[in-house]
Amino acid sequence: AHWLSVRKMPADTPLSEVIADPRIVAAVQKAVDYANEAVSRAESIRRFTLIEGEFTEDNGLLTPSLKIKRAAVTAAYTREIEELYGA
Numbered sequence: 001a002h003w004l005s006v007r008k009m010p011a012d013t014p015l016s017e018v019i020a021d022p023r024i025v026a027a028v029q030k031a032v033d034y035a036n037e038a039v040s041r042a043e044s045i046r047r048f049t050l051i052e053g054e055f056t057e058d059n060g061l062l063t064p065s066l067k068i069k070r071a072a073v074t075a076a077y078t079r080e081i082e083e084l085y086g087a
Contacts, residue, residue, distance in 0.1 A: 019050035047084050
């Protein structure tokens, strides 16, 4: 909610609208660019997509110790991953 209010968006803005907002995409791109300054090109993030949804233990995307279940995430977001890699 705070992150949205700083960007002059109502706290109840639907996530689908948040991830489609060019200001939000630009803010995330700025953070990615900053992070990329600290790593080599091979380690850098070149493309990303914002997704609607959360990674939780309840939906099977995280373990009880909050680690990502890669196979479950890959299965849940196959289309998005393929789009990122140009498949």
